[in-house]
Amino acid sequence: MAEALKVPTMAEYMAEGKKPEVLFWVGCAGSFDDRAKKITKAFVKLLHEAGVDFAVLGTEESCTGDPAKRSGNEFLFQMQAATNIEVLNGYEIEKVVTACPHCFNTIKNEYPALGGNYEVMHHTQFLKALLNEGKLKVEGGKFKGKRITFHDPCYLGRANGEYEAPRDLLRKLEVELVEMRKCKSNGLCCGAGGGQMFKEPEPGNKDVNIERTEQAMEVKPEVIAAGCPFCNTMMTDGVKGKNKEDSVEVMDVAELIANAHDL
Amino acid sequence: MQIISQVLFLVALTVGIGFFVRNIRRLLRNIKLGKEIDRNDNKGERFAKMARIAFGQSKMVKKPVSGFLHVIVYVGFVIINIEVLEIIIDGLFGTHRVLSFMGGFYDVLIASFEVLALLVLIGVIVFWIRRNILNIYRFLSRELKGWPKNDANYILYFEMVLMVLFLVMNATDYQLQLNGAPHYASEAGITGSFPISQFLLPVFDGMSNATLIIIERAAWWLHILGILFFLNYLYYSKHLHILLAFPNVYFSKLQPQGEMNNLQSVTDEVKLMMDPDADPFAAPAEEEEGAEPDKFGASDVFDLNQVQLLNSYTCTECGRCTAECPANQTGKKLSPRKIMMDTRDRLEEVGEIINTKGKYEDNGKQLLDDFILREELWACTTCNACVEACPVGIDPLSIILDMRRYLVMEESAAPNELAIAMTNIENNGAPWPYNQQDRLNWAKEN
Numbered sequence: 001m002a003e004a005l006k007v008p009t010m011a012e013y014m015a016e017g018k019k020p021e022v023l024f025w026v027g028c029a030g031s032f033d034d035r036a037k038k039i040t041k042a043f044v045k046l047l048h049e050a051g052v053d054f055a056v057l058g059t060e061e062s063c064t065g066d067p068a069k070r071s072g073n074e075f076l077f078q079m080q081a082a083t084n085i086e087v088l089n090g091y092e093i094e095k096v097v098t099a100c101p102h103c104f105n106t107i108k109n110e111y112p113a114l115g116g117n118y119e120v121m122h123h124t125q126f127l128k129a130l131l132n133e134g135k136l137k138v139e140g141g142k143f144k145g146k147r148i149t150f151h152d153p154c155y156l157g158r159a160n161g162e163y164e165a166p167r168d169l170l171r172k173l174e175v176e177l178v179e180m181r182k183c184k185s186n187g188l189c190c191g192a193g194g195g196q197m198f199k200e201p202e203p204g205n206k207d208v209n210i211e212r213t214e215q216a217m218e219v220k221p222e223v224i225a226a227g228c229p230f231c232n233t234m235m236t237d238g239v240k241g242k243n244k245e246d247s248v249e250v251m252d253v254a255e256l257i258a259n260a261h262d263l
Numbered sequence: 264m265q266i267i268s269q270v271l272f273l274v275a276l277t278v279g280i281g282f283f284v285r286n287i288r289r290l291l292r293n294i295k296l297g298k299e300i301d302r303n304d305n306k307g308e309r310f311a312k313m314a315r316i317a318f319g320q321s322k323m324v325k326k327p328v329s330g331f332l333h334v335i336v337y338v339g340f341v342i343i344n345i346e347v348l349e350i351i352i353d354g355l356f357g358t359h360r361v362l363s364f365m366g367g368f369y370d371v372l373i374a375s376f377e378v379l380a381l382l383v384l385i386g387v388i389v390f391w392i393r394r395n396i397l398n399i400y401r402f403l404s405r406e407l408k409g410w411p412k413n414d415a416n417y418i419l420y421f422e423m424v425l426m427v428l429f430l431v432m433n434a435t436d437y438q439l440q441l442n443g444a445p446h447y448a449s450e451a452g453i454t455g456s457f458p459i460s461q462f463l464l465p466v467f468d469g470m471s472n473a474t475l476i477i478i479e480r481a482a483w484w485l486h487i488l489g490i491l492f493f494l495n496y497l498y499y500s501k502h503l504h505i506l507l508a509f510p511n512v513y514f515s516k517l518q519p520q521g522e523m524n525n526l527q528s529v530t531d532e533v534k535l536m537m538d539p540d541a542d543p544f545a546a547p548a549e550e551e552e553g554a555e556p557d558k559f560g561a562s563d564v565f566d567l568n569q570v571q572l573l574n575s576y577t578c579t580e581c582g583r584c585t586a587e588c589p590a591n592q593t594g595k596k597l598s599p600r601k602i603m604m605d606t607r608d609r610l611e612e613v614g615e616i617i618n619t620k621g622k623y624e625d626n627g628k629q630l631l632d633d634f635i636l637r638e639e640l641w642a643c644t645t646c647n648a649c650v651e652a653c654p655v656g657i658d659p660l661s662i663i664l665d666m667r668r669y670l671v672m673e674e675s676a677a678p679n680e681l682a683i684a685m686t687n688i689e690n691n692g693a694p695w696p697y698n699q700q701d702r703l704n705w706a707k708e709n
Contacts, residue, residue, distance in 0.1 A: 007706035026702070028693040037705040044706075058703035062692030070645045071681050072560065072667030074526045076689055078533045109522035114530065154646040159521025185651055186325075189589040194645030198684035198694050202642040205594030212589075 005044055009058040010091045021053040022126075023093045025107065027100035028063050029229035035236065036229035042258035043099050043123050049263065050136040054097075060087050066102040069110070071195035078114065081106075085116035099123040099254060101155035101228045102193075108160070122156055124166040124227050124253050131172065138172040141260030148175040148256075149221040151212065151235060152187035153228035166227045166253045173260055178219045188212050190234035197230050213238025217248075224250045265357045272354035272487075279491030286498035290576060293614040296623075300568040302514040309513045312656075317512040322654040326583070329393070332386040336422070339383035340505065343429070346376050350487050359446055360436075363454035370456035377433060377459040384426040391419045401582030404591075406601040411580055414500050421493055428486040434460035435467060435479035444472045504579040508655040511577040514570050515656030520647045523664060528557040560668025563629040564610045567662060574657040575607035584649035584659055590642040597642035599649035599659035605634035606662060631666060640666050641678055 013020055024047065029036040047054050065080030084107075088096075096118045098104050108120035121129070130136035148170060156162050163184045170177050182188045191201070191208025201207060213235060216224050224239070226232045229252075236250045251259075302309075315321050320337060324330035349362045363369045394402050394415060407415075437457045439447040467475060497503050504511075535541050561567050584599035585591050591598050609630045617623050631637075643663045650658050670676045677685065684694040692699040 004709065005706050007703065009703070026705075028695065031702045031705060032693060032695055032697045037708070040705055056703065056706075059700050061702055062699060063688045063694060065688070067694050068685055068688055069523060070664070070667075071677060071685065072664065072669070072671035073677070073685050074529045074559065074668055075532070075672055076685055078525065078529050079536075080688065080692075082533050082537055105519075105521040109519055110525060113525050154644070154648075155521050158647045158651050160519050186587070186648075188587075188592075189644045189646035189648065191589060191593075191644060194643050195681050195684070196644050199641075199678050199680040201593075202590070202595045202597070202638050204590070204642075208589045208593050208644065211593050 005041060006048070007044060007058075008055045010055045010060065010093075011058070013055050014091065019092065020055040022095045022097050023088070023091075024054050024056050025064075025096050025098035025100075025103055026056055026061060027098055027103045027229070029233075030099055031061070033229060033233065035232060039099055039229060039232065039252040039255055042252065042263070043254040045258050045263040046127060046130075046136065046254060046261075049261065050130045052130070052135070057087065057091075062087075064103045064106040066106045067195045067198060069106070070193065077110075081111055081114045081116070085111055085114060088116055088118065093118055095119045095121070097121045097123055097126040099227075099229065099252070101153040101159070102230070105155040105159050122160075122162060122165065122227065124156075124169060125162060127254065127257065128165045128168055131169070136257075137261075138169060138257050139260070140174040141262070143223070143256055143260050144174045146175050146222045147178055147220065148173075148223045148225050149178045149180055149216055149219050150183075150225045150227075150253075151180070151190065151216065151231055152184055153226070153231050154187070154189050154193050156227055157187055158185055166225065169253050169257060170225060173256060175223075175256075178221060180215050180219055182215055188215060190228075190231040190238075192230035192234050197233075207238075207241075209234035209238040210241055213242055217242065217244070221248060223256070224248060225253055225256060226250060227253050269355060269357050275488060275491060276351065276354070279488075279494060282495050283498075286495065289614060289618070290498065290503075292617070293610050294569050294572045294576070296565055296610070296613065297567050297569040297572040298565075300570055302570060305517055308517060312515070312517070313509055313513045316654070316656060317508045320654070322652075325652075325654075329390075332389055335379075335382045335386045336390075339379040339386075342379055343376050343383075345372065346429075347487070347490060350483070354487065359449075360454050363449070369454065373433070373455040374458050377430065377457060380426045380429050381459045384423060387419050387422045387426070391416065391423075394419070401586040401600075404582060404585055404598055404600070406598055406604055407580065407582070411501065411604070414502075415580070417496075418500060418502050421489065421496070425486060425489050425493070428482045428489065430460045430463060432479060432482035432486055433457050434463035435475050435482065437461065438464055438467050438470075439472060439475050439479060442472055442475070444476070501578070501580045503576050504655055507573065507577040511573055512656040514573065516658060516661075520650055523661075526559065526668070528559065558669070559672035560670070561662070561665035562631040562669045562673070564606060564613060566669070567606070567630075567665060571606070571658070571662055571665075572610055574659075574662075575603050575610060577655055578603040578607065578657055579655075580604060581654070583652040583654065584657070587648040587652040589644055589646060589648065595639075595642040596636060597639040599663075602635060602639070602659045602662055603657060606630060609634050631669065635666065637670065637676070640670065641681075643667075 010023065026040055030040040062084055063080055064084060065077035068080065069077035096107055101122060104120055104122045107116065107118065127136060131138050150166055150170060152163060167177060188211065189208060190212050224235050226235055232250055232252060239245050239248050239250055320334050323333050349360065352361045353359060393399055436447060437460060440453050558566060564572060580600055582600050588597060588599055613623055616626060640663055645660060647660060650660055687694050687696050691697060
């Protein structure tokens with residue numbers, strides 16, 4: 001693909017005196033992590049395909065403060081929240097969609113008490129809504145009949161009770177959806193939450209992502225589907241650790257849909 | 264003779280209940296050492312949650328084997344306690360099976376008590392086997408060594424003995440009724456129905472009425488004294504959940520599990536920092552006489568809130584949290600159950616100092632380091648699996664987070680890599696050292 005993606009920013013919209021329908025909150029991983037950037041781009045392609053009027057904050061976006069808060073740095077979290085809320089409210093944002101469950105949880109649940117009230121959706125929820133409205137077509141394509149298991153991100157599943165949106169999308173892809181022993185409300189963490197992504201684990205006998213990858217391998221999937229950039233990294237590392245990267249792919253739900261459409 | 268036993272019964276009952284009331288008052292006093300937290304909102308939703316999770320045992324049955332057995336013991340406990348009411352009236356007034364005026368319904372009641380007693384006995388025996396013979400992960404943790412393991416077994420033995428006494432009491436009573444013994448037999452025929460204890464009759468075959476009465480009375484007395492003792496053992500054991508599960512679920516968090524509270528003291532500071540009209544030279548507001556400045560996070564039980572302390576008393580050390588914990592499953596020191604046990608142990612230690620000295624005097628210990636290790640706190644992924652797993656709505660994660668807050672905001676003691684990530688967030692708005700101005704570069708890359 002030679003053509004660069006068209007990604008409008010809020011500042012550009014503002015300059016034209018317009019307001020987009022929804023703000024796409026990209027998040028730090030989605031902006032900087034090489035693997036996660038692919039998810040970001042896949043999601044943007046789907047937004048374009050569905051004709052969604054969206055914009056990003058671009059250089060005006062900053063960390064939501066989730067890793068700081070969960071590491072105990074409430075001060076830094078609230079500083080981040082205060083500046084982000086100021087930017088979001090300045091643009092009169094009403095609706096936010098993000099591909100990161102940590103950003104999703106923080107903006108949805110923890111910003112309101114600090115003055116940030118928005119309708120916040122995870123990208124799988126948003127895609128499902130587009131599907132229901134008939135704006136996006138999700139169908140089989142190259143993943144039809146493939147054996148796929150979905151790893152529940154803690155901050156989408158247990159933390160916010162959303163288990164079905166990503167699964168509904170996968171079912172639409174006509175894949176063979178298989179569940180791990182530990183799934184939905186009993187799902188095992190990938191090991192990245194609570195700031196663990198940014199530090200070495202405490203001494204133990206195994207890494208959490210290896211344990212989770214083993215659970216995924218039990219159901220012999222061709223693809224492990226994820227809905228979180230951090231889970232994606234952890235599961236990808238786990239699959240590599242098991243030397244299975246040639247036979248098992250780790251992909252975000254948005255990537256699966258975009259790939260099925262050959263976007 | 265009869266009057267003496269009635270007086271003795273009254274004394275036993277008064278002592279037993281009096282002691283229990285004293286312990287409950289101590290428990291409430293200790294819980295009130297924590298910070299106040301308002302959980303009196305949404306009463307309807309709270310009642311519904313309590314009905315579903317505590318009364319309805321909805322989370323217990325997520326594990327089918329232990330869940331099913333627990334429901335039996337729970338139902339048995341609740342139903343058989345109707346019998347205790349009769350025992351108390353009989354004991355105080357010297358009557359025999361005072362509730363038998365209910366006729367056929369009484370027979371149904373006694374019969375169901377007997378069936379439940381047998382089921383409870385079987386359930387408790389299976390529990391004992393699970394704890395002591397089968398190698399079940401959550402019963403093998405290091406925090407269960409010693410007293411907690413013995414405590415759990417004592418409770419099981421107690422329940423076994425109580426059930427056997429109940430059945431022996433009924434069997435001898437039945438035999439005495441069959442023999443037409445005075446006080447026991449009634450002109451209306453047999454009172455009560457004994458579908459289980461009738462099978463014990465051969466054991467008492469050929470015994471004289473006098474011997475039978477001794478056995479019946481002994482079983483009756485030991486049964487009720489055992490219950491009074493058990494009532495008071497609760498406070499010293501892990502078993503308070505039979506009472507506290509209900510308020511504990513009622514006061515549990517209703518927000519999504521992922522939502523963690525925003526500290527108001529921090530919000531105030533941040534607002535002040537970001538207020539362009541704030542007077543940088545303003546004198547700090549007058550503190551109340553002797554008031555201590557707010558501490559960030561928790562290093563001891565006094566810094567936790569009252570619901571967190573209630574959580575610690577409610578925990579019955581079942582370990583479902585620990586079994587689901589990703590850190591624990593991969594060999595890290597963290598065990599959410601231990602977080603709750605440590606909190607309670609420290610709270611009890613503080614309570615004991617207050618009992619003997621009238622008020623808390625520093626004994627050189629605190630919850631952090633002396634009970635809960637930093638290594639445990641930093642192993643948590645905040646995944647909420649422990650919170651989800653708890654059948655009685657305990658939130659170990661909230662304690663872990665409050666203690667992390669203390670470590671980071673009061674001691675600047677975050678692990679080095681985390682400190683670096685936080686510095687990055689502070690300086691360039693991302694946990695990695697990338698420039699915020701590069702945040703949209705992905706859109707230009709192919």
